[in-house]
Each structure stands twice: as structure tokens, then as C-alpha cells.
Amino acid sequence: xxxxxxxxxxxxxxxxxxxxxxxxxxxxxxxxxxxxxxxxxxxxxxxxxxxxxxxxxxxxxxxxxxxxxxxxxxxxxxxxxxxxxxxxxxxxxxxxxxxxxxxxxxxxxxxxxxxxxxxxxxxxxxxxxxxxxxxxxxxxxxxxxxxxxxxxxxxxxxxxxxxxxxxxxxxxxxxxxxxxxxxxxxxxxxxx
Amino acid sequence: xxxxxxxxxxxxxxxxxxxxxxxxxxxxxxxxxxxxxxxxxxxxxxxxxxxxxxxxxxxxxxxxxxxxxxxxxxxxxxxxxxx
Numbered sequence: 001x002x003x004x005x006x007x008x009x010x011x012x013x014x015x016x017x018x019x020x021x022x023x024x025x026x027x028x029x030x031x032x033x034x035x036x037x038x039x040x041x042x043x044x045x046x047x048x049x050x051x052x053x054x055x056x057x058x059x060x061x062x063x064x065x066x067x068x069x070x071x072x073x074x075x076x077x078x079x080x081x082x083x084x085x086x087x088x089x090x091x092x093x094x095x096x097x098x099x100x101x102x103x104x105x106x107x108x109x110x111x112x113x114x115x116x117x118x119x120x121x122x123x124x125x126x127x128x129x130x131x132x133x134x135x136x137x138x139x140x141x142x143x144x145x146x147x148x149x150x151x152x153x154x155x156x157x158x159x160x161x162x163x164x165x166x167x168x169x170x171x172x173x174x175x176x177x178x179x180x181x182x183x184x185x186x187x188x189x190x191x192x
Numbered sequence: 193x194x195x196x197x198x199x200x201x202x203x204x205x206x207x208x209x210x211x212x213x214x215x216x217x218x219x220x221x222x223x224x225x226x227x228x229x230x231x232x233x234x235x236x237x238x239x240x241x242x243x244x245x246x247x248x249x250x251x252x253x254x255x256x257x258x259x260x261x262x263x264x265x266x267x268x269x270x271x272x273x274x275x
Contacts, residue, residue, distance in 0.1 A: 015217070015221050018221070019213065019216060019217045019221070022209075022212070022213060022216065023193055023194075023209075023213065025194040026193050026194060035194065036195070036197070037194060037195045037196055037197040038194040038195075038196075039196050039197055039198075039201075039205070039241055039245075040208070040209075040212075040234070040237070041238075041241075041255070042238075043212075043228060043234060044228070045220075045225065045227065045228045046270065049270070049271075049272045050223070050225075051269075051270055051272065052216075052220060053266075053270065055259075057197065057246075057251070057255070059197045079251060079254065081254075081255065081258035081259075081262070083262050083265060083266070085269040085270065086220075087272055087273050088220055088221055088223055089223060089272070090272060090273035090274065092273050094269045096262065096265045096269070098258060098261060098262075100251070100254040100255070100257070100258050101254070103254075103257070103258075
């Protein structure tokens, strides 16, 4: 089993981060070209706790080393199942995802949590952890290699993911500021 | 926003995503959302997706397995955190 854990602070409010989290894989994010599609499977709002539960299906395509392809099959398209829980009152987003494709051979489970930063006001803390386990039968050496490659790929994707998300947050703030400015000018134009 | 795995559902998906983002940032985050107002649009999108994409690509069975695996997460994260 391989474990991955990392933390990061985004210099954006929890509200901005949790909103833009939904549009992370948009066209502006060139770091997420491996994500081909994101589909929402279900969404429900709990009447008592007001927790918003969402299920999504993420379609990815990534290149694999040849020898891994031979073991796992040569289709580069894979599916990830993600369930997220937003607790707006506690200001907490928890996202749990796992691979669906090749799941009988390799299990990758990821958890991401966004909460307001305790270090800096108006910032958001991002915690990410993952568990990678090769289940395929065979020599321990093969399992170790598959886990190592998966971990390395996960680490690269995680770094790209953060970079890409930073860019999405930056653009979103610029667009929002622009819209506010335009609205202000319109109001002053009307008042004048 | 991102595309759908079923291109024929892209239009209805975009309309739903736009509705959801607006509802999420303007109502849900301000704790003024009583219901999910985008549910009707979601219904249309879901019909498109389930009917064509999931069954055709054989994803529906994989999904059932993944959902079964997720039961523990539901038990843990559907409880409200300390506020």
C-alpha cells in the first residue's frame, strides 16, 4: 500500500474555493487535459443538516507505460467515482473519490477537504490524502512497481491539479471584479 | 464548464451546470436555500445521461459497485461537523 498526503493554502475565501471547485475542470484549466468529462449523477440537499451531497462521474484519459497497459488492458479511458459533501454551515467540503476502472487490479482512494484557513483570514486550507493498493495477483515486486507508478502519477496529477485550480480561482476573481466594475459604472451612468 | 461523457447531453448539462452554480453561490452558501431549485433541469440532464451514456458504455454496473463501497463515507460525512 502506498499513502499520499499533502496540504496547501489557497489565498482565496472558502466561498470562492468551494464555488470554483465545481468548475475546476473547465476549458481555462489547461493542466487538467487528462479529464475528458465530468458528469453529475445525483445531487441532494438534506432538509435537516443542509448538507449538499453530490455524486459525480469523471472520465479521464492518461497515457500508461506499455508494460502496465499489458497487465491492465490497453484502454486509456478510465472512470472515477466521486462523492462530495458540502456543509455550508460548518464551512467544510469533503470529497471522496475512487477509481472504477481496473478496480479489481488497483485501488486508488482519495479524500480532499476544504476548510477556512486557521492561519490567514480569507484563505482556504486544502488537505489531500490518498491510499493506493495493488490487488492484482502475482509477485510482490510487480505489485510494488504498480503502486509506485500509480503514486508517482498521483503526485504529478496532484501538483498539476493545484496549479490548475489556482489559475481557475484567479480568472474567476478577475471576471467577478470586472462584472462588479461594469455594474458600478452602469449605476453611475444611470445616476448621472 | 466541462463536457459530458455523452456529447448529445452537453447542451442540457450546460444549462443545468449554469443553474446550479448560480443557486450554489447565491443561495446555498448564504444559507438561504430551502430546496434545490435546479432539480427539474437536473431531471432532464439525468434522463439524457442514464438512457444513453451509462448503459451503452457498461458503466452502470461499475457504478453500483462503487456506490456500495462508498456507504462508509456516507455514514461519516452526512453527519454535520462541529459548527
